[in-house]
Amino acid sequence: MKALVYGGPGKKSWTEVPDPVIESPTDVIVRLDTTTICGTDLHILKGDVPAVTSGRILGHEGVGHITKVGSSVTSLKVGDRVLISCIKSCGSCPNCKMGLYSHCLGSEGASGIGWVFGHLINGTQAEMVRVPYAENSLYKLPDSVSDAEAVMLSDIFPTGFEIGVQYGGVKPGDVVAVIGAGPVGLAAIATAGLYGAAKIIAIDLDSNRLEKSREFGATDVVLSGESDWKKKVFALTDGAGVDVAIEAVGVPDTFTMATEIVRPGGHVANVGVHGKEVPLHVENLWIQNIFISMGLVNTNTTPMLLKLVESKKLPAEKMATHRFNFDQFMDAYDTFSRAAETKALKVLISR
Amino acid sequence: MKALVYGGPGKKSWTEVPDPVIESPTDVIVRLDTTTICGTDLHILKGDVPAVTSGRILGHEGVGHITKVGSSVTSLKVGDRVLISCIKSCGSCPNCKMGLYSHCLGSEGASGIGWVFGHLINGTQAEMVRVPYAENSLYKLPDSVSDAEAVMLSDIFPTGFEIGVQYGGVKPGDVVAVIGAGPVGLAAIATAGLYGAAKIIAIDLDSNRLEKSREFGATDVVLSGESDWKKKVFALTDGAGVDVAIEAVGVPDTFTMATEIVRPGGHVANVGVHGKEVPLHVENLWIQNIFISMGLVNTNTTPMLLKLVESKKLPAEKMATHRFNFDQFMDAYDTFSRAAETKALKVLISR
Amino acid sequence: MKALVYGGPGKKSWTEVPDPVIESPTDVIVRLDTTTICGTDLHILKGDVPAVTSGRILGHEGVGHITKVGSSVTSLKVGDRVLISCIKSCGSCPNCKMGLYSHCLGSEGASGIGWVFGHLINGTQAEMVRVPYAENSLYKLPDSVSDAEAVMLSDIFPTGFEIGVQYGGVKPGDVVAVIGAGPVGLAAIATAGLYGAAKIIAIDLDSNRLEKSREFGATDVVLSGESDWKKKVFALTDGAGVDVAIEAVGVPDTFTMATEIVRPGGHVANVGVHGKEVPLHVENLWIQNIFISMGLVNTNTTPMLLKLVESKKLPAEKMATHRFNFDQFMDAYDTFSRAAETKALKVLISR
Amino acid sequence: MKALVYGGPGKKSWTEVPDPVIESPTDVIVRLDTTTICGTDLHILKGDVPAVTSGRILGHEGVGHITKVGSSVTSLKVGDRVLISCIKSCGSCPNCKMGLYSHCLGSEGASGIGWVFGHLINGTQAEMVRVPYAENSLYKLPDSVSDAEAVMLSDIFPTGFEIGVQYGGVKPGDVVAVIGAGPVGLAAIATAGLYGAAKIIAIDLDSNRLEKSREFGATDVVLSGESDWKKKVFALTDGAGVDVAIEAVGVPDTFTMATEIVRPGGHVANVGVHGKEVPLHVENLWIQNIFISMGLVNTNTTPMLLKLVESKKLPAEKMATHRFNFDQFMDAYDTFSRAAETKALKVLISR
Numbered sequence A, B, C, D: 001m002k003a004l005v006y007g008g009p010g011k012k013s014w015t016e017v018p019d020p021v022i023e024s025p026t027d028v029i030v031r032l033d034t035t036t037i038c039g040t041d042l043h044i045l046k047g048d049v050p051a052v053t054s055g056r057i058l059g060h061e062g063v064g065h066i067t068k069v070g071s072s073v074t075s076l077k078v079g080d081r082v083l084i085s086c087i088k089s090c091g092s093c094p095n096c097k098m099g100l101y102s103h104c105l106g107s108e109g110a111s112g113i114g115w116v117f118g119h120l121i122n123g124t125q126a127e128m129v130r131v132p133y134a135e136n137s138l139y140k141l142p143d144s145v146s147d148a149e150a151v152m153l154s155d156i157f158p159t160g161f162e163i164g165v166q167y168g169g170v171k172p173g174d175v176v177a178v179i180g181a182g183p184v185g186l187a188a189i190a191t192a193g194l195y196g197a198a199k200i201i202a203i204d205l206d207s208n209r210l211e212k213s214r215e216f217g218a219t220d221v222v223l224s225g226e227s228d229w230k231k232k233v234f235a236l237t238d239g240a241g242v243d244v245a246i247e248a249v250g251v252p253d254t255f256t257m258a259t260e261i262v263r264p265g266g267h268v269a270n271v272g273v274h275g276k277e278v279p280l281h282v283e284n285l286w287i288q289n290i291f292i293s294m295g296l297v298n299t300n301t302t303p304m305l306l307k308l309v310e311s312k313k314l315p316a317e318k319m320a321t322h323r324f325n326f327d328q329f330m331d332a333y334d335t336f337s338r339a340a341e342t343k344a345l346k347v348l349i350s351r
Helices: A037-044 A147-151 A158-164 A183-195 A207-215 A229-235 A250-261 A302-310 A324-338 B041-047 B148-151 B156-166 B183-195 B206-216 B227-235 B252-261 B282-288 B304-311 B326-337 C041-046 C147-151 C157-168 C185-194 C209-213 C228-234 C252-261 C282-288 C302-310 C326-337 D040-047 D146-149 D158-165 D181-193 D208-216 D229-235 D254-259 D301-312 D326-337
Strands: A001-008 A012-016 A028-036 A061-068 A079-086 A128-131 A139-140 A176-181 A199-204 A221-222 A242-247 A261-271 A279-281 A290-294 A320-324 A346-350 B002-006 B013-017 B027-034 B064-069 B082-083 B128-131 B139-140 B175-179 B197-202 B220-221 B242-247 B262-270 B279-282 B290-294 B318-327 B345-351 C002-006 C012-016 C028-037 C063-067 C081-084 C127-131 C137-140 C175-179 C200-204 C221-222 C242-247 C262-270 C279-282 C290-294 C320-323 C346-350 D002-006 D012-016 D028-036 D062-069 D081-084 D128-131 D138-139 D176-179 D200-204 D219-223 D244-246 D260-270 D278-280 D290-293 D320-325 D348-351
Touching: A001 B345, A028 A079, A028 A147, A028 D040, A037 A324, A061 A128, A079 C041, A128 A176, A128 B227, A139 A302, A147 A302, A147 A346, A158 A242, A158 A302, A176 A183, A176 A250, A176 A324, A183 A199, A183 A207, A183 C185, A199 A207, A199 A229, A207 A221, A221 A229, A221 C041, A242 A250, A250 A261, A250 A279, A250 C185, A290 B282, A302 D146, A320 A324, A324 B262, A324 D062, A324 D176, B002 B326, B002 C041, B002 D128, B013 B326, B027 B148, B027 B262, B064 B128, B064 B148, B082 D326, B139 B304, B148 B304, B148 C175, B156 B242, B156 B262, B156 B304, B175 B183, B175 B252, B183 B197, B183 B206, B183 B242, B183 D181, B197 B206, B197 B227, B206 B220, B220 B227, B220 C228, B252 B279, B262 D028, B279 C302, B304 C002, B304 C326, B326 B345, C002 C326, C012 C326, C012 D002, C028 C147, C041 C326, C063 C127, C063 C147, C137 C302, C147 C302, C157 C185, C157 C242, C175 C185, C175 C252, C185 C242, C200 C209, C200 C228, C209 D244, C221 C228, C228 C252, C242 C252, C242 D028, C252 C262, C252 C279, C262 D229, C282 D290, C320 C326, C326 C346, C326 D290, C346 D158, D002 D326, D012 D326, D028 D081, D040 D326, D062 D146, D138 D301, D146 D301, D146 D348, D158 D181, D158 D244, D158 D260, D158 D301, D176 D181, D181 D200, D181 D208, D181 D244, D181 D254, D181 D301, D200 D208, D200 D229, D229 D254, D244 D254, D254 D260, D254 D278
Parallel strands: A176 A199, A176 A242, A199 A221, A242 A261, A261 A290, A320 A346, B175 B197, B175 B242, B197 B220, B242 B262, B262 B290, B318 B345, C175 C200, C175 C242, C200 C221, C242 C262, C262 C290, C320 C346, D176 D200, D176 D244, D200 D219, D244 D260, D260 D290, D320 D348
Antiparallel strands: A001 A012, A028 A061, A028 A128, A028 A346, A061 A079, A079 A139, A279 B279, A290 B290, B002 B013, B027 B064, B027 B128, B027 B345, B064 B082, B082 B139, C002 C012, C028 C063, C028 C127, C028 C346, C063 C081, C081 C137, C279 D278, C290 D290, D002 D012, D028 D062, D028 D128, D028 D348, D062 D081, D081 D138
């Protein structure tokens, strides 16, 4: 088969590789119909994630059909159309039992659980992929849900909802600010209404993305490059500060911005992936009664989000801005890597 | 009357001052029977809290009898024996309605709500004190609750319980670590069982305090000065890390310690009062699915804690290690300021 | 002034009565701009609520302007445009402190707290009304909220949301069934989305009301008169039963219907006002892991709902189907009492 | 092997039967060390549970060692000492994913999930038992936990805690009443403190059981046969009613008692197994803002309760009042069936 293979920092190719095979009784082989590219893949390509070694097939999102099932798999069968979740988990360890799939402890002797696709094992930017612990990682898709909708549930929507909206404790009537209107930030914006947010303020440096954010449910937008951005946010909250500030960028400045606009009693939900420490101003914040959360998506809300997509209550498909075929994979990367210019949110690559 | 008056950095005296008077219809005057000293008072005396100006009567904890009531006070009367809460709040603003008394917005035009005693208005280290918004700040005491028990509910116990145990989300079966076994840390230790903690690990540099912590409910103790302290904590949790790490000191090192021993999915509850920023290692923590909280006590659990003291379910009285009369106030400060040496937890000063 | 006065079973008149006066320092007098009629008023007129005696002014919903304030009222002033909440509460007793305004214990010696308007004291179907504990019962209205929107927040919307949606524990992705598509049922339908319901099934005997329910957010409708209604509900839930069944009628049959369509682990939220006991089939239900709730509205979500109306996130105004002037009050009652025929939901009576 | 075999209504024998064998790859065979008898077994013997047919081995509680494991079992091995949970569940269906093991949907085509031991399949009152879905139903036991302690976690303690205390929403400071001080009621009494109950009132007709209840944590006791029992309960709550009323008997009268002593805003948690409908007085209760719950134990708190037993925080062993050998099984039944006379709580039958 062909796959997108990492060749060390700065190098990648869409090239011929051996087909995946069943390695464990709980494995399944999926033939991909649609996959996509994540910002994390760009980080890997820069060489920022040393655990990813040369020869690795990238990608952790996808939709496809099952072509083979391991001997102990009973709830899935060849031919099923499935969503591939970005997180692998055994479903039975103490962490999985409490829904903390991101920190699956696996069975004795197992390793590489949690986010492993395109990281510690071969990923989904390929014609086929081996899915470990398949019964806890694949979700059968109803016909009424398109590939474009479904692939947004591999990572983007569960991440924005679980780590942004749920960890942030959004509740009816809240004012929610989302700093960073990229795909995950937009997913947070689109799902904040699931807990009844009254106002959803998108904050970004890019006015194009702010405009886009309105389509996903932002009620107000603030351009963060302007010197009075903070004043504008407070004006939208009668001077009180926001109930929930969701950080969806991953740099120190945006983290600090979130702590500066949250009201006493409010929440800061960090969704961004950070590369360095941030100074936490506890000398001011200790008395503010605030809650700060952060984490990797568990994907335990995936079935619920799938129901909402089926009910047409989530604008998942709007996230797909560009479409390519598998043999245009290099073009897809080019378009996605120049997102500011191409206005790409998520690029779909399909069979 | 006599009172403990701040005279600028390093200066204090037990001296004659005018009696307090009713200033607003919601005020009450309380004649103190017992008061105590808080670590915050020592900070003020060092000059660390510039808002406190020379001439201010210190103290925010106390028990006494009502001698006068304002014209709109209906639920309290002269002669009532009451607990004075450290937090003043109007009870009717939006923040008060949600139980966030620490961030009371007050009535229009009001100021200085929240922690004001011995800070922005005269405090409780005096023979008498004026209590604003009295109906929302005083609690009638049953005869069966002693002064020594009650005064621990002015600040220490609600702080340890609300900001440590409740904000930390302690639940049945949890392993809870409390870093810092001073009065507030011990209050957290004593109340962690209210949500069914299975193990409560006290961590401190002082082996005397660790020994004391067992009387308050610590099931395990770890001396933090030893190089393998962290290894010992992990050994007590089968290598997983603690469910809840409560920081009850207020310096960067102990905050960082808390983030290093918490398990994925766990909580860090900061109770300490901090004077400078701490580095938050989000480059490691972002993927750990942790929750960090901090705040000033709301005292909205005071009536509940009072019921538990009445039921003899909280060891409040054990906190009182030394007792003085009002005319020994300077000695009380001396004993409390040399706590490591005198083994003082809370010193009581009574009529 | 003129008012709608109850004259004993079957008798009412729009007639001249004395103006209300301030009786307590916490009272306020409101001059009504708009009021409405509730199903409860019809019950009272039948003589079903013996506590209501001849001479009582009916009504517990309304919007108006303040004309007088009691001496201890500080946060409201003459001229303020306000929403009148159907529940009176002191705001400071233990029940009020926990948000249980419906069971306000009042001050010592006080009585008649909770639902009192048009019941134990004179109500809002009048040109003016005395509002006790005004600071905890009146909400200042922004100009952007119309009378028609605001008056739906006196009772209908908080009741549907608090007792239906919140007590029912609706959560994102849930299938919610609402039995009875009258005003309160429609309010539950309209607010179920605040906690992210995926499907909202309206169930009623009246196909006109079912059609109307779609405007308020029902995704599916089931005519309960048909013999296979239950089969249809299960078909909408893949045979599992609904997550939350909200009873909004108040008779034994509809209560039993709710317990028959709820899935294991689900909730039955009773909103209806009942006049007789219902048989609870615990011989079947004990093993079903279900939760049943019931209660009088607390109105503690009124400020939040008001924010949502202001954000145009709730279709409050759609509830107003007919409009009258004060001097047409008897016509308004006539229209409302023949709701099946007139298709009335809420009738507005305005100055 | 020998086993306790049901022979139709009124008939049972400790008799020779074939050894169990592995039937599915997820099965495990356990050699029992200790088992016990449940009130449900007595109901079955009376013929009250028609699903149990002649020839069935009874019992759903037990502790033992693993002697054989199915081919897909990886986390358990021959020789492991294990606790057998009374509920069988697949661990991967939607209900199991939300912790609702009692309503496990099983794999496609599977049946008899939930409570099946000694009901739909052979049970634990035997020298050996086949355990389906073993990895989700067996818990490895630490050496420090005795058989007598462990077997109380098969059913009694999880039932009292989950269906009584957790479903009842017990919180710190609550007054909890438990109606019925049998084994499950005592388990609720013993675990109410895990959520900080301030007062725990045991209510029973048997003064001996009331006395016993104090050993498990009851702070007050009320003899329900006396005409003023209700007055006594209200006196213990300052006239307010209890926060949580736990019904642990299973007849209409005790259910009604629970609804009569609960305060507005409180919870009724039904733990009893009922055989007939009860009249629910919604004509009075609709306005009381109460919550009623009921259900079959999920056993998802078993690992947590095991940790608490290990920490010596639960008096599990006190439940064992009588001990027998396997060849005295008929005597054990005799003693247990005359509990009022023999003062039996739980009888242990061991190898």
